[in-house]
Amino acid sequence: MSSRNRLKLSDRRDVELKTLHILSLLKMKGFSPVVMGEGFVNPLELHTTQTHIEADKLGLVLQKALFESYDVPIITVVGKHAQKYIIDGHHRALVYLWMRKHVRAVLINTPGYEPTFSTPLYKVKFVNPVDTPEHLLIWRHMVNTIHFLEELHGRIAKVWFEDIRIEKLKPTQMLLGGSLDKEVRIGEPILVYRFNSSYYVLDGHKRVCLSLLKKLSIIPSIVFTLDDFEIGIIKQAQIMGVAFSEDSCKKMFA
Known part of the structure; x- marks a missing residue:
């Protein structure tokens, strides 16, 4: 399957056709x-029926949900013990869990149904396909970082978009070395962790510096938190005491 087909996002017509197909399969199995x-479902109540989801597609869905109000229903079977199983729309469901919003769903009541595999949605694993388009690499890296910290600390992330003033951002690495090349695209959002009302840059230090040197005051940011938990890199940043400034950023591109 080409990346173009693999990354194609469902629309409402797709959901209608998939619903009919799922109904047919369930009937063939004797249900x-x-x-x-x-209706709307709390993503915390959902169980996945897939062993993994694709990080680049998750990044794409997150991008579309945050910036284009992408809101196509998932398909959920209400099965044994009224458990809710995602049959289609795993990426959409996880994005809405991160956004702390109920997800739109087509609900199919099927008493007695229980899939061969299921796990709570927030425990789903990530994979990184080898054919990720270049424009999604930043988004793939962001969702992987968020998920890694979720697993490391056993917490579910809350994710949102915010335009942040550069003066409020704190680095989590030393601003030394690097080069000013085509890979630095200031139009792409950076990844920021919020702790105690402070904003720490986890990915995008070059973009912040380049924006600052170009006299921009605001930078688009994907922000997340783990219940305002102090992750290790925050403690490290506080010890370093580095700040974004014209002088420090000039050193980054020296």
Whole structure:
């Protein structure tokens, strides 16, 4: 499968066709599924029926949900013990969990249904396909970083978009070395961790410095937190005591 087909996002027509297909499969397995209609589900109640999701597609869905209000229903089967299983739309469901919003879902009531594999949505694993388009590499890296810290600290991230004044940002690495090349694209959002109302840059130090040197005052940011938990890199940044300034940023591109 080409990356173009693999990364194609579902629209409402796709959901209608997939719903009919799922109904047919459930009937073939001896169930009597009933479409309950469309509603909203708390993602914390959802179980995945996939062993993994693709990080680049998750980044794409996050981008579309934050900037283009992408809101196509997932398909969920309400099965044994009223457990809710995602049949289609795992990436959308996880993005809405991160955004702390209920996700739109087509609900199919199928008493007795239980998949061969399921796990709570927030425990799903990530994989990184080898054919990720270049424009999604930054987004893939961001969602991987968020997920790594989730697993490391056993907490679920809350993610949102924010335009942040550069003066409020704190580095988490020394601003030394580097080069001013085509890889530095200031239009791309940076990744920021918020702790105690402070904003720490986890990815995008070059973009921040280049923006500052170009006299920009605000930078688009994907911000997340783990219940305002102090992750290790924050303690390290506080010890370093580095700040973004014209002098420090000039050194970065020296």
